[in-house]
Amino acid sequence: MLPPTSWFVGCGNMGGAMVAGWRKAGIDLSGMTAVSPSGREIEGVSVATAIPDGQPDWCFIGFKPQMLADIAPGLASHVGPGTVLLSILAGAEAQSLRSAFPDAKAIVRLMPNLPVSEGEGVTAIYSDDADETLRAQVDEVIGALGLAAWCPDESAFDVIGAIAGSGPAYLARFVDALSSAAQDEGLSAELADAIALQVAGGSALMARATGETMPALAKRVASPGGTTEAGLKVLDAEDGMEPLMRRVVKAWRKRSEEMAAAARD
Ligand SMILES: NC(=O)C1=CN([C@@H]2O[C@H](COP(=O)(O)OP(=O)(O)OC[C@H]3O[C@@H](n4cnc5c(N)ncnc54)[C@H](O)[C@@H]3O)[C@@H](O)[C@H]2O)C=CC1
Ligand SMILES: O=C(O)[C@@H]1CCC=N1
Missing domain, CATH: 3.40.50.720 (NAD(P)-binding Rossmann-like Domain)
Known part of the structure; x- marks a missing residue:
């Protein structure tokens, strides 16, 4: 201790x-x-x-x-x-x-x-x-x-x-974006915020409890030809989520290197 x-x-x-x-x-x-x-x-x-x-x-x-x-x-x-x-x-x-x-x-x-x-x-x-x-x-x-x-x-x-230290801020943005999209479709801010957070927290808890991988979880939610699949196509597009997160991590690394250089002086 x-x-x-x-x-x-x-x-x-x-x-x-x-x-x-x-x-x-x-x-x-x-x-x-x-x-x-x-x-x-x-x-x-x-x-x-x-x-x-x-x-x-x-x-x-x-x-x-x-x-x-x-x-x-x-x-x-x-x-x-x-x-x-x-x-x-x-x-x-x-x-x-x-x-x-x-x-x-x-x-x-x-x-x-x-x-x-x-x-x-x-x-x-x-x-x-x-x-x-x-x-x-x-x-x-x-x-x-x-x-x-x-x-x-x-x-x-x-x-x-990059993924853990700053991760809560990145996840906060994702949850916020989910809520904003729900608000655009007519939900109140209070309800949309509560639902978006519950979705994030509930999904994380479930995956940790079951040990299920993220691709397996997504597959289990998305019925072939269904509504989730339509949404995932947007996230999985060439300019979708993965390249976005790569850019996020690259920006983190660049700033970290700048700060490291400043601390060396
Ligand atoms: N906020 C986060 O999620 C994370 C922050 N960090 C690191 O933690 C450090 C602090 O970040 P935060 O807590 O967010 O900032 P903060 O501004 O909340 O905390 C900095 C603290 O330093 C104190 N301070 C200022 N001058 C001082 C002095 N002369 N002597 C002693 N204490 C002094 C301030 O009063 C303040 O309480 C940073 O170096 C950051 O890189 C690392 C991982 C995550
Ligand atoms: O933003 C920062 O520089 C610090 C390091 C990780 C989280 N906060």
Whole structure:
């Protein structure tokens, strides 16, 4: 579980979701301090408005990637040879983090997504210097938030980030588009939103329970020559869903590479 002392420097949307997930999983957070300039209360952890004295066992960083160059110089002396640095910053590569925190015991990159707050998240994990003991500890702590996926390299880490880290936003757009289409056909916004979300949630739950593949699920819904098939023809067209998602992931990767280059400077 979490070591005796841990800090979460920059505990906003995403950091707060991780804390909520650990709370829900019953993880002991008594040794965790969130460092947050706003001083906003975060249930379950103590909050400091400035970096405290000392060096924690683990130091999570969860501020915006663009702030790394501003925050790291003041934080680095607190990340000593006994401190593991765990970063959720998109785009900041292990090598850049190592330069910013040269004394860290190990550098671990995490790419979580917001459903960690419900214990239903996906978190990509990468480290090139964590030993077996640390890997097992990280596995346990991150595994409490949902699926924990260790990546062999940062390229795989980026792919998981693209589909899981950002995935809730992409899925939100799909569900919203389904609702908008229903509203165009005359349903009220309230009913259309509720139905679109129930379709997404229900289908995901069913597929996970049965282990059914997505093509098999679609086939089971679409009667030959029926209404679903007519709709699927639009989604399956040459300029349909798959090429669209490929463009989405390519745009993610391009932006991630730009951010990685900026963090290297
Ligand atoms: N939102 C998401 O779904 C995901 C976000 N991430 C990563 O998480 C990080 C944070 O993103 P969000 O939580 O969405 O942003 P956010 O803006 O909600 O959180 C950033 C937090 O950093 C704090 N902060 C600002 N200056 C600070 C300072 N000098 N010292 C300490 N804390 C400071 C802010 O008060 C805020 O609470 C980013 O690096 C992003 O790449 C990663 C995966 C998913
Ligand atoms: O949009 C971002 O850059 C972060 C990384 C994944 C989700 N949010």
